[in-house]
Structures are given as C-alpha cells and as structure tokens.
Amino acid sequence: MANLQQIEKSLVEQSDDSIQIGDTVKVHVRILDGAKERVQIFQGTVIARKHAGVRETITVRKISNGVGVERVFPIHAPVISKIEVKSRHYVRRAKLYYLRNLRGKKARLREIKDFYSKK
Amino acid sequence: MNKNTGILGRKIGMTQFFNDKGQIEPVTVVEAGPIVVTQVKTTETDGYNAIQVGFATQKEQRVTKALKGHFAKAGVAPTKLLREFRMDDVSAYSVGQQITVGEVFTVGQKIDVTGTSKGRGFSGVMKRHNFAGFIRSHGTHEFFRHGGSLGTRLTPGHVAKGKKMPGHEGDKRTTVQNLVVAKIDAENNLLFIRGGIPGARNKLVMVRGAVKA
Numbered sequence: 001m002a003n004l005q006q007i008e009k010s011l012v013e014q015s016d017d018s019i020q021i022g023d024t025v026k027v028h029v030r031i032l033d034g035a036k037e038r039v040q041i042f043q044g045t046v047i048a049r050k051h052a053g054v055r056e057t058i059t060v061r062k063i064s065n066g067v068g069v070e071r072v073f074p075i076h077a078p079v080i081s082k083i084e085v086k087s088r089h090y091v092r093r094a095k096l097y098y099l100r101n102l103r104g105k106k107a108r109l110r111e112i113k114d115f116y117s118k119k
Numbered sequence: 120m121n122k123n124t125g126i127l128g129r130k131i132g133m134t135q136f137f138n139d140k141g142q143i144e145p146v147t148v149v150e151a152g153p154i155v156v157t158q159v160k161t162t163e164t165d166g167y168n169a170i171q172v173g174f175a176t177q178k179e180q181r182v183t184k185a186l187k188g189h190f191a192k193a194g195v196a197p198t199k200l201l202r203e204f205r206m207d208d209v210s211a212y213s214v215g216q217q218i219t220v221g222e223v224f225t226v227g228q229k230i231d232v233t234g235t236s237k238g239r240g241f242s243g244v245m246k247r248h249n250f251a252g253f254i255r256s257h258g259t260h261e262f263f264r265h266g267g268s269l270g271t272r273l274t275p276g277h278v279a280k281g282k283k284m285p286g287h288e289g290d291k292r293t294t295v296q297n298l299v300v301a302k303i304d305a306e307n308n309l310l311f312i313r314g315g316i317p318g319a320r321n322k323l324v325m326v327r328g329a330v331k332a
Contacts, residue, residue: 002131002150002308004131004132004148007131007134007309011136053134054136055135076137077137077141079141
C-alpha cells in the first residue's frame with residue numbers, strides 16, 4: 001500500500017544533505033519587487049531542521065541590530081535559489097533552541113576550522 | 120444525477136507540493152484504483168445503463184455467500200467496495216476489465232469526492248449545528264454550551280419537528296463538490312486532489328467527474 005512518507009519524498013527532486021545544524025548559511029531568496037525580480041540574502045545560523053519530504057524546513061537565526069530574528073525556510077521551495085554553507089560549527093544537539101536564551105559571547109558556537117579541507 | 124465516470128480509492132492523507140508557478144499546492148493523496156468491472160448493466164437487462172466496479176481486495180472468508188457467487192460469476196477476486204457508475208453508453212466496458220486513474224481523469228479536471236465523514240460520536244449543538252452557545256459572563260452557570268429555548272408554551276405545545284438538537288454527528292456519507300485534480304501519478308495509481316476530502320486516512324472513497332462542472 002502507498003505510504004505518505006514515501007510519496008512526500010518522491011515529490012522532491014533532489015534532497016540536499018549538505019546543510020547541518022549549527023552551520024552558518026546564506027539563503028538566497030528570489031523575491032518579486034514590483035515587476036522586477038531580485039535576490040534577497042538571509043545569513044544566519046541553522047538552529048533546526050525539520051525533515052518531512054517536500055515539506056522540509058530549516059530555521060535560520062541571526063542577530064539583526066541587536067534583535068534576534070528567525071526565519072523558517074521551506075528548503076525545497078522554488079523561491080529559494082541557493083543555500084550556501086559558509087562555515088560549520090561543533091554542536092551537540094539537533095535543535096539549538098537554547099541559543100534564544102543566550103546573548104553576546106555566550107551565544108557563540110565553536111567553529112570547525114578545517115571544514116573546507118575536510119571536504 | 121452524476122453520469123460521469125469515476126474511480127474508487129483509498130485516502131492516504133494530506134501533504135503539499137510546489138506547482139510550476141512555485142506556489143504551494145495543498146493536496147490530499149488518494150490511492151486510486153485500479154478498479155475492476157464486475158458487472159455491466161444495460162437498459163435491456165436492468166432498465167438502466169451502468170457499470171459496477173470493485174476496489175480493494177477482500178479475504179474470501181469475509182464475503183457473504185451471495186456476493187461470493189456474484190464475484191465468481193464475473194471471474195473477479197472479491198473486493199471490499201462495490202459501486203455503480205451510471206452512464207449513457209456502456210459499450211466500451213466489459214466484465215473483468217481494469218480501469219486506472221490515468222484513463223479516467225486529467226490534471227485540472229473538476230471532481231466530486233464521496234466518502235464517509237469522520238465519526239464524532241454523540242455531539243452537542245455547538246459542534247453539530249454550529250450554535251453559538253451562551254454568554255460566558257453575567258452570572259451564567261451550567262449553560263455555556265446549551266442550545267437555548269426549544270419552543271413556545273401552550274401554543275403549539277410541542278417541540279417543532281426537525282428541531283436541531285444534540286445527537287450522533289459524523290460517520291455519514293458526505294460529498295465534496297468541485298475539487299480539482301492537482302496531479303496524477305499513473306504509474307503508482309496516485310491521485311492528488313487540491314484541498315481536503317471527507318473521512319479519515321485509509322478510508323475508501325469514490326471520486327467522480329463533477330456534476331456541476
């Protein structure tokens with residue numbers, strides 16, 4: 001019998017496993033500005049990823065003008081043109097919601113220095 | 120009367136996908152067919168034209184003797200669901216013929232979906248008939264979800280027939296009209312319908328071309 005999870009997977013063209021929790025990413029979002037289309041970039045830390053086939057999302061958090069901002073991106077949406085991984089960090093959890101309660105130096109993550117050479 | 124052909128299926132559940140415009144399409148996935156023709160009814164023999172079709176195989180021990188004979192006559196394995204589709208011309212169909220989703224529907228077509236709605240048990244008037252209930256403040260107690268007055272006093276002296284009251288809600292045959300076929304996966308017999316359809320997951324449904332299309 002048909003299984004909903006398999007169907008949801010089949011609706012995705014290609015699953016991108018390169019994004020991990022704790023990564024600093026640049027998300028390129030195509031937006032319609034009047035009649036013109038332009039790309040808006042949102043850079044921040046991936047604090048959560050929800051796997052659900054075609055409904056898969058990542059939550060990206062950044063501090064903008066001293067205010068914490070989080071955006072949830074459906075990563076398979078056509079409006080997301082590109083997700084660049086800028087740097088990778090050591091994390092011990094799948095969801096970094098604890099970062100919400102931390103400020104400044106406490107809210108830092110330890111970077112994996114040789115991230116690019118390892119790849 | 121709906122004389123459009125249709126298909127029988129099983130509700131798998133809801134999900135979404137991105138259409139070619141990049142918009143999210145909220146869909147219900149239905150495992151639709153293949154259905155098998157168990158009987159062809161014609162005006163000469165039955166007084167009307169229709170095909171009788173079956174879907175979802177059933178264990179032989181769970182079928183009554185009468186139905187067992189009916190399936191044996193058609194030379195078809197017993198099915199859980201049997202339905203008729205009325206139509207003007209049945210010459211294209213023969214007993215034992217298999218029908219798949221791809222043959223019946225096209226993407227963008229309007230359809231009606233009939234199923235059994237989710238059972239809600241014995242429900243009050245707020246859930247069952249969308250009554251407003253009663254004000255929560257100003258000294259109300261014990262009557263928050265009641266339906267109010269049932270009628271007048273000596274004239275007419277009884278409650279009007281058909282008065283909406285609490286009772287069993289749901290688990291009824293329900294049809295949702297003018298839904299749209301969002302996508303068809305003919306290979307895996309999957310039908311993607313925009314919006315919701317009646318019933319719980321894994322329940323059997325009937326999908327037909329829309330009457331009001």
